[in-house]
Amino acid sequence: MTSFPFFQHIxxxxxxLAREGVIRTRHGVVPTPAFMPVxxxxxxxxxxxxxxxxxxxxxxxxxxxxxxxxxxxxxxxxAGGIGRMMGVDCPVLSDSGGYQIHSLETRRTVTExxxxxxxxxxxxxxxxxxxxxxxxxxALGVDIRMVLDDLAGAAAPPARIxxxxxxxxxxxxxxLNAWDPGTTAPLFGIIQxxxxxxxxxxxxxGLVSLVGSRGQSFSGFGIGGLGVGETVDxxxxxxxxxxxxxxxxxPRYLMGVGYxxxxxxxxxxxxxxxxxxxxTRNARNGSYFTREGAIAIRNARFRxxxxxxxxxxxxxxxxxxxxxxxxxxxxxxxxxxxxxxxxHNVSFYLEIMREIRARIRSGTLSGLDWPCFTTxxxxxxxx
Amino acid sequence: MTSFPFFQHIxxxxxxLAREGVIRTRHGVVPTPAFMPVxxxxxxxxxxxxxxxxxxxxxxxxxxxxxxxxxxxxxxxxAGGIGRMMGVDCPVLSDSGGYQIHSLETRRTVTExxxxxxxxxxxxxxxxxxxxxxxxxxALGVDIRMVLDDLAGAAAPPARIxxxxxxxxxxxxxxLNAWDPGTTAPLFGIIQxxxxxxxxxxxxxGLVSLVGSRGQSFSGFGIGGLGVGETVDxxxxxxxxxxxxxxxxxPRYLMGVGYxxxxxxxxxxxxxxxxxxxxTRNARNGSYFTREGAIAIRNARFRxxxxxxxxxxxxxxxxxxxxxxxxxxxxxxxxxxxxxxxxHNVSFYLEIMREIRARIRSGTLSGLDWPCFTTxxxxxxxx
Ligand SMILES: [Zn+2]
Ligand SMILES: [Zn+2]
Numbered sequence: 001m002t003s004f005p006f007f008q009h010i011x012x013x014x015x016x017l018a019r020e021g022v023i024r025t026r027h028g029v030v031p032t033p034a035f036m037p038v039x040x041x042x043x044x045x046x047x048x049x050x051x052x053x054x055x056x057x058x059x060x061x062x063x064x065x066x067x068x069x070x071x072x073x074x075x076x077x078x079a080g081g082i083g084r085m086m087g088v089d090c091p092v093l094s095d096s097g098g099y100q101i102h103s104l105e106t107r108r109t110v111t112e113x114x115x116x117x118x119x120x121x122x123x124x125x126x127x128x129x130x131x132x133x134x135x136x137x138x139a140l141g142v143d144i145r146m147v148l149d150d151l152a153g154a155a156a157p158p159a160r161i162x163x164x165x166x167x168x169x170x171x172x173x174x175x176l177n178a179w180d181p182g183t184t185a186p187l188f189g190i191i192q193x194x195x196x197x198x199x200x201x202x203x204x205x206g207l208v209s210l211v212g213s214r215g216q217s218f219s220g221f222g223i224g225g226l227g228v229g230e231t232v233d234x235x236x237x238x239x240x241x242x243x244x245x246x247x248x249x250x251p252r253y254l255m256g257v258g259y260x261x262x263x264x265x266x267x268x269x270x271x272x273x274x275x276x277x278x279x280t281r282n283a284r285n286g287s288y289f290t291r292e293g294a295i296a297i298r299n300a301r302f303r304x305x306x307x308x309x310x311x312x313x314x315x316x317x318x319x320x321x322x323x324x325x326x327x328x329x330x331x332x333x334x335x336x337x338x339x340x341x342x343x344h345n346v347s348f349y350l351e352i353m354r355e356i357r358a359r360i361r362s363g364t365l366s367g368l369d370w371p372c373f374t375t376x377x378x379x380x381x382x383x
Numbered sequence: 384m385t386s387f388p389f390f391q392h393i394x395x396x397x398x399x400l401a402r403e404g405v406i407r408t409r410h411g412v413v414p415t416p417a418f419m420p421v422x423x424x425x426x427x428x429x430x431x432x433x434x435x436x437x438x439x440x441x442x443x444x445x446x447x448x449x450x451x452x453x454x455x456x457x458x459x460x461x462a463g464g465i466g467r468m469m470g471v472d473c474p475v476l477s478d479s480g481g482y483q484i485h486s487l488e489t490r491r492t493v494t495e496x497x498x499x500x501x502x503x504x505x506x507x508x509x510x511x512x513x514x515x516x517x518x519x520x521x522a523l524g525v526d527i528r529m530v531l532d533d534l535a536g537a538a539a540p541p542a543r544i545x546x547x548x549x550x551x552x553x554x555x556x557x558x559l560n561a562w563d564p565g566t567t568a569p570l571f572g573i574i575q576x577x578x579x580x581x582x583x584x585x586x587x588x589g590l591v592s593l594v595g596s597r598g599q600s601f602s603g604f605g606i607g608g609l610g611v612g613e614t615v616d617x618x619x620x621x622x623x624x625x626x627x628x629x630x631x632x633x634p635r636y637l638m639g640v641g642y643x644x645x646x647x648x649x650x651x652x653x654x655x656x657x658x659x660x661x662x663t664r665n666a667r668n669g670s671y672f673t674r675e676g677a678i679a680i681r682n683a684r685f686r687x688x689x690x691x692x693x694x695x696x697x698x699x700x701x702x703x704x705x706x707x708x709x710x711x712x713x714x715x716x717x718x719x720x721x722x723x724x725x726x727h728n729v730s731f732y733l734e735i736m737r738e739i740r741a742r743i744r745s746g747t748l749s750g751l752d753w754p755c756f757t758t759x760x761x762x763x764x765x766x
Binding site: 041042043044045046047048049050051054070071075078079080085086087303304306316317320321322324325327328329331332334335336337338339340343 | 424433434453454458461468686687689699703705712717718719720722723726
């Protein structure tokens with residue numbers, strides 16, 4: 001049996017650190033740079049598996065923390081794993097829930113052993129450790145998984161940021177030791193360190209050099225704790241400091257980021273994987289991404305606009321529907337408006353990734369200058 | 384140019400008045416008996432046109448009254464008509480809004496000239512007449528349309544029921560005279576008369592014999608004012624009295640009815656067309672139709688049920704998803720639950736109609752005894 005590498009670097013951009021690659025999993029291959037639509041609770045909000053596939057999704061993200069609490073890890077395992085339960089054919093990556101537990105704020109207690117918290121579903125007291133997290137993601141049957149990490153908020157004092165990073169490292173080693181790389185899905189470490197370049201370098205070096213008791217090291221690296229209030233410059237500075245330390249033969253995943261421009265800048269710094277709720281959440285609010293920037297479909301200017309959301313977009317929504325129709329649906333709170341908007345936004349993000357990959361391959365990434373990469377906010381304002 | 388008839392009766396059941404037929408429109412043919420998913424405001428809630436088509440929809444219903452108020456009839460006309468705006472390839476039938484205006488209760492005034500009412504969208508005072516209704520449905524570009532009718536509630540006194548019927552007839556003649564049958568879409572009269580068999584017979588005879596100033600008569604007949612609180616026996620008695628009076632070469636449409644059993648009984652009495660919000664509305668509430676009867680997916684008994692909603696159903700939801708997964712989605716208010724449930728319920732209704740047509744053709748309609756045709760209420764109750 002030939003053993004293919006988990007990640008292969010295929011081509012490099014000529015004027016940046018951008019790279020094209022491919023991730024191989026039990027459920028298929030994922031061309032990178034890739035964007036993962038967010039399916040936190042085991043569904044990308046508003047998209048059936050058929051629709052998600054038609055949008056061009058090649059990998060989807062779920063949250064092991066949420067699935068553990070609802071419908072329950074064992075329930076998902078009995079049902080044949082999360083991919084089968086969701087009905088998707090593509091690979092699935094699970095985040096550990098470190099960020100979600102961090103967001104619980106007062107309802108959690110972090111100790112060296114792990115995190116105690118009150119379930120946001122029913123208030124039950126639950127406990128999560130690095131080892132339990134590895135066991136859950138394994139039982140969920142995902143294709144790639146993240147370790148449990150400890151996060152500090154963007155405004156946390158330096159001592160807390162260091163503490164979170166160091167605990168993340170100790171937990172990473174425990175996760176590594178709880179993981180069987182020979183028979184179970186790849187495991188990624190998560191780099192922390194706030195917006196402090198030195199801490200981020202320390203975190204990256206620490207995780208890259210981490211070796212488990214059976215000689216195993218991480219399959220890839222998440223860059224976590226960003227997209228939480230830092231400035232764009234701070235984030236790019238962290239990437240500049242971090243990515244060059246990471247091994248060339250393992251994927252790098254910028255967690256939870258961001259707008260199209262954020263993604264392009266991170267790709268240029270050598271990042272391979274992305275996830276973000278923006279395309280799905282904004283779609284439900286009537287904010288649609290286009291090559292020219294975002295539009296707020298509720299604006300009265302779209303009432304009689306019979307053009308598609310984006311005339312260059314080939315998604316099912318843009319092929320059939322006008323801005324005027326979507327304006328009508330969204331103004332009248334019709335669920336179909338949220339669905340059609342989500343189809344467009346997710347398709348648009350995935351189209352961006354295809355364009356980025358093609359341009360890395362052809363050496364034209366530096367010419368990628370759609371206005372959406374520099375504008376961030378919805379044009380059109382509120383109606 | 385060969386002129387095909389609007390409706391052709393193709394085959395008859397051997398033991399009932401059930402009949403198989405075909406309706407021909409500018410946007411395609413519709414095999415009957417047919418069920419029309421309800422797309423009141425220009426969308427079937429939760430279904431994109433691709434999904435609606437995959438569910439097997441061959442005709443869809445919209446409401447000219449709602450579309451007139453939002454996004455506006457002229458707007459729809461400018462956009463190329465409602466079918467194009469919705470992005471559907473199948474024919475579209477528009478109801479006139481008589482029922483919706485009736486439901487406005489205190490905010491409407493019915494006079495001989497027409498109805499004055501306050502818009503449920505913005506409170507604006509608006510006026511609708513039989514002639515204006517014909518003009519609106521024409522501008523919307525629908526394929527089949529209903530006249531404006533006057534309805535009495537199920538509990539209305541006999542004098543009011545007679546008044547509504549007689550006004551419906553006078554309005555029907557005005558609509559007929561405002562209609563150009565040579566160049567515009569077919570127009571259906573609507574039979575009223577409450578649950579009084581004699582009144583219903585009078586209404587059916589009156590509308591069938593109605594001839595416009597250019598010799599035109601109705602393309603088909605709606606049976607209106609039912610599904611508003613009458614008993615099943617009352618409704619079937621009305622159909623027994625009414626349908627035999629209607630011409631064999633024109634379609635009969637039972638408006639707003641009902642459960643699978645109601646539809647089957649009406650088919651057996653010679654009805655060709657149906658619409659009802661039940662499959663879409665119930666799906667959003669987590670109530671799913673199956674051959675065995677309806678199930679309430681929130682019920683805890685489905686938490687670990689890895690079977691599809693209906694093991695005989697070939698819809699996209701049943702092909703990929705378990706009751707347990709839908710239970711999880713619906714319990715967590717995930718929009719995808721409403722979508723997947725709507726796909727199943729609409730597909731199920733359309734599957735029922737295909738089965739009914741096949742059995743009429745093969746002479747086996749009397750053997751159609753799925754439990755869903757006799758049970759009405761959700762099994763499983765609340766969790
Ligand atoms: Zn699009
Ligand atoms: Zn089904």
